[in-house]
Amino acid sequence: MAKAKKQVSFEDALWSSCDKLRGTVEPAEYKHVVLSLIFLKFVNDKFNDRKEELKAEGKEKYIDMQEFYEMKNVFFVPEESRWSYIMENAKQTDIALKIDTALNTIEKQNPTLKGALPDNYYSRLGIDVSKLAALLDEINNIQTTADKENDIMGRVYEYFLTKFALQEGKGKGEFYTPKTVVNLIAEMIEPYKGKIYDPCCGSGGMFVQSLKFVENHAGSTKDISVYGQEGTSTTYKMAKMNLAIRGIPCDLGEKAANTFTNDLHKDLRADFIMANPPFNQKDWREENELTQDSRWDGYVVPPTSNANYGWILHMVSKLSQNGVAGFLLANGALSGEGQELEIRKQLIENNLIEAIVILPRNLFYTTDISVTLWILNKNKKARMVQQNGKMRKFRAREDEVLFMDLRQMGSPYEKKYVELTQEERNKVTGTFHNWQNDNNDYQNVPEFCYSAKKSEIVEKGYTLVPSRYIEFVNHDETADFDTTMKTLQTELTDLLKQEEESKKELLNVFKDLGYEIKL
The missing domain is CATH 3.40.50.150 (Vaccinia Virus protein VP39)
Known part of the structure; x- marks a missing residue:
């Protein structure tokens, strides 16, 4: 009997695809590669929804007029920034340049995005075309505006921020x-x-x-x-x-x-x-x-x-x-x-x-x-x-x-x-x-x-x-557990240093006796 295929959420599927970038992108850059593309897909979906809305209202002649998008808090997306254009060229050798151009153009077209999007970013990274294309394919499967009742895009963005913070671990992830x-x-x-x-x-x-x-x-x-x-x-x-x-x-x-x-x-x-x-x-x-x-x-x-x-x-x-x-x-x-x-x-x-x-x-x-x-x-x-x-x-x-x-x-x-x-x-x-x-x-x-x-x-x-101040029934109310832990860590560090010094002294004794020993 065939084993049932495990159902994977679209967030996990996207994360798995993004994870394949490791080795071609520095971990510190990883989140920026993903989130900027997710953002580009989202603004395109919102733009397309508004365009269809204008058509349904009999206002087709206004579909290329920016003010009709801004009045609904929708970013206007120029031709070279449209997701359909990105996907048509996803497997081309200059796809990184096309993504940079798309982001740069959409930022210039919408003043409220000033300073928000990366500048000439993907071209500098030198990501393998096939891996970037695979990532674009996964992002393309996300219908960011399909569920009007739930914040799908916010859910994806938050999921990734959490994942990046978990992956980067101690000393990193301060942004979340x-x-x-x-x-x-x-x-x-x-x-x-x-x-x-x-x-x-x-x-x-x-x-x-x-x-x-x-x-x-x-x-x-x-x-x-x-x-x-x-x-x-x-x-x-x-x-x-x-x-x-x-x-x-x-x-x-x-x-x-x-x-x-x-x-x-x-x-x-x-x-x-x-x-x-x-x-x-x-x-x-x-x-x-x-x-x-x-x-x-x-x-x-x-x-x-x-x-x-x-x-x-x-x-x-x-x-x-x-x-x-x-x-x-x-x-x-x-x-x-x-x-x-x-x-x-x-x-x-x-x-x-x-x-x-x-x-x-x-x-x-x-x-x-x-x-x-x-x-x-x-x-x-x-x-x-x-x-x-x-x-x-x-x-x-x-x-x-x-x-x-x-x-x-x-x-x-x-x-x-x-x-x-x-x-x-x-x-x-x-x-x-x-x-x-x-x-x-x-x-x-x-x-x-x-x-x-x-x-x-x-x-x-x-x-x-x-x-x-708080009454502790079965504990020492004056105990500062974090300070105690730091003290114990310091003591352990001192013991390790002493052990290292002892090793060096022992090696010197053998060296004086004419023996070369490596520990």
């Missing part, structure tokens, strides 16, 4: 934050209406998930405006493509730029900030650089050795009067000394810190350490807020901080990783919102959450390590 982490931030700060900002936006995932959150809660994405900045040119291009695919208008500035030394949104005051800055970034400014920057007004200048508090103060400076920020940092920022301690004291005294949430290990593709979600709020006073069409009353929590520990949560994902399930996120956000609301539903829960008074935080030396 796992979806469940972004969802948790959105569900906690609830960005229903106003300006959303991400100072290190990567591939734009924060924006995508926050707008999905608004749609899922019967809000209107027309009430949201998006601002961001990204320092890496290739990642900046990915973000512009990612947002364009979903029809999300955004202001990412005219180019990729360093947020600290070239702030592209100096006058912005955001209602919501969502960010995942680089962890523990060293030498982020020169010793005498940015010492008088207005972003540090009222605070100590952040140390050059670590950018964590530079990112915090940058975001504080961008918040509107009622602004809320949700961002991720390495756990070390919770208890740093020196300048970091002085800044942390001021943040606490200024009543800006609303919640500190320790996340599980292995959530991220770039690091296996546990990291922290910080929630800052410029207005922790009692007030009424309209959200999701309803008025919600906030308690006055000016002198309190909610600490949460999620390290016992997380469901296995892709063997090496974990993800926060919807049920787990509901538990976290429900607890947080009950704590915010003017009701009596919130209670401290051992090994999970604790609402600390400012006086308690001051008494403990302004540390924000949750285990210093």
Whole structure:
């Protein structure tokens, strides 16, 4: 009996085809080869759909007029950029040049794509024609606009970003934050209406998930405006493509730029900030650089050795009067000394810190350490807020901080990783919102959450390590597991060095005796 053929999703089929490029394309370039072609196919499908729509409306004479596409937020595709033309020439020796021309022309024809697409990219790579043709054939099978109810193109794009982050592993993939982490931030700060900002936006995932959150809660994405900045040119291009695919208008500035030394949104005051800055970034400014920057007004200048508090103060400076920020940092920022301690004291005294949430290990593709979600709020006073069409009353929590520990949560994902399930996120956000609301539903829960008074935080030396406040029944409440692990790793490294030195000494002894021995 013949064995049934395993059904493979179109994402997996496409990934398998793309994987054949390995050996002809450097791994660092791999994602750009794929995503630019997927983008080109998508804009062509949208263009063709609009063209057929115009014909059905009896407006055939307008099918070559750009304004009739732009009025429906559809990119106009010139003849030399059309997918049908690319596929007709897919096996020609100059196909790489034709793809470059197609991308360049479509960008020039549509000003909102300025800076989004690669320039003379495929010609420089020198990809084998047969492999590039096979990749084009796979992409050609994706009907990107066939399912009007589901975000097929977004699904493909997100799938590939996830795959690239998984493949590139530790130290790479900084352009992507796992979806469940972004969802948790959105569900906690609830960005229903106003300006959303991400100072290190990567591939734009924060924006995508926050707008999905608004749609899922019967809000209107027309009430949201998006601002961001990204320092890496290739990642900046990915973000512009990612947002364009979903029809999300955004202001990412005219180019990729360093947020600290070239702030592209100096006058912005955001209602919501969502960010995942680089962890523990060293030498982020020169010793005498940015010492008088207005972003540090009222605070100590952040140390050059670590950018964590530079990112915090940058975001504080961008918040509107009622602004809320949700961002991720390495756990070390919770208890740093020196300048970091002085800044942390001021943040606490200024009543800006609303919640500190320790996340599980292995959530991220770039690091296996546990990291922290910080929630800052410029207005922790009692007030009424309209959200999701309803008025919600906030308690006055000016002198309190909610600490949460999620390290016992997380469901296995892709063997090496974990993800926060919807049920787990509901538990976290429900607890947080009950704590915010003017009701009596919130209670401290051992090994999970604790609402600390400012006086308690001051008494403990302004540390924000949750285990210093949350009650642990069967554990040492003062234990800092990440620091302990680092200490053990350091001890192991020292032992290995000692062993290596012992080997060298032994070899020298034999050498003095006239023996040449190799270990």
